[in-house]
Amino acid sequence: MxxxxxxxxxxxxRKAALFVLLAALGGAFGFGFATLTxxxxxxxxxxxxxxxxxxxxxxxxxxxxxxxxRPSQVPRGCGxxxxxxxxxxGTLFLLPVFGSAWATPEVVxxxxxxxLAVQSGANLMLWRNADEMLRRVMLETSALAFWxxxxxxxxxxxxxxxxxxxxxxGWGLMGVLMGVYFIASIVAGARRGLS
Amino acid sequence: MNNRLxxxxxxxxxxxxxxxxxxxxxxxxxxxxETGRYDPSLPLAFKIARVxxxxxxxxxxxx
Numbered sequence: 001m002x003x004x005x006x007x008x009x010x011x012x013x014r015k016a017a018l019f020v021l022l023a024a025l026g027g028a029f030g031f032g033f034a035t036l037t038x039x040x041x042x043x044x045x046x047x048x049x050x051x052x053x054x055x056x057x058x059x060x061x062x063x064x065x066x067x068x069x070r071p072s073q074v075p076r077g078c079g080x081x082x083x084x085x086x087x088x089x090g091t092l093f094l095l096p097v098f099g100s101a102w103a104t105p106e107v108v109x110x111x112x113x114x115x116l117a118v119q120s121g122a123n124l125m126l127w128r129n130a131d132e133m134l135r136r137v138m139l140e141t142s143a144l145a146f147w148x149x150x151x152x153x154x155x156x157x158x159x160x161x162x163x164x165x166x167x168x169x170g171w172g173l174m175g176v177l178m179g180v181y182f183i184a185s186i187v188a189g190a191r192r193g194l195s
Numbered sequence: 196m197n198n199r200l201x202x203x204x205x206x207x208x209x210x211x212x213x214x215x216x217x218x219x220x221x222x223x224x225x226x227x228x229e230t231g232r233y234d235p236s237l238p239l240a241f242k243i244a245r246v247x248x249x250x251x252x253x254x255x256x257x258x
Binding site for chain 2: 075078134193194
């Protein structure tokens with residue numbers, strides 16, 4: 001066995017470098033996304049959904065890379081399940097936007113329900129297989145996201161009821177919810193040193 | 196809560212992954228425990244105590 005006293009926290013320089021790298025990646029992604037979807041996506045709700053899909057699929061691919069290069073036996077199967085959950089989540093956000101180009105809305109909706117059932121099953125298995133800290137992170141993410149979404153929804157609903165702002169579609173609200181959930185998961189994970 | 200996990204692990208020449216496997220948790224969880232980002236549940240604290248052969252209060256101390 002090898003002793004390794006891993007550095008507990010990254011240095012400020014490393015954090016700054018990571019920030020610059022992420023900012024550059026974000027900029028490149030934003031430019032590429034705007035170029036590719038110019039004229040294709042006409043609604044902001046669909047643009048948001050595609051961004052969420054790209055983010056979840058991206059995280060799924062990165063997780064798959066980590067699982068392949070640094071395999072871990074414990075907690076059993078969690079890495080693979082996380083990949084499945086993220087890839088399916090991304091697909092679920094893409095299907096309602098692009099699915100009707102290949103099939104009828106009824107067929108696309110059926111596929112959405114089917115994939116959602118599989119994803120829910122994978123999520124449940126992930127919860128059951130996770131160790132106590134991962135479960136804690138999941139719980140904190142859910143609590144944080146619920147608090148933020150509930151607060152935002154009330155403010156929006158009050159303003160909408162008063163006629164101060166326009167109505168947002170359910171699809172748009174779903175995209176916003178997913179965005180809030182993403183941020184909540186980043187905050188909850190970072191507090192436990194997950195990155 | 197403070198703990199001596201990192202020292203105890205180093206004394207035994209174990210990596211974080213080695214300890215994680217013995218505890219049945221992820222390497223990230225061991226890292227979070229060592230850096231004070233996560234306090235273990237009582238069952239996990241007992242398991243840690245068993246793995247190191249020491250009482251809980253010899254490993255974990257209050258701030």
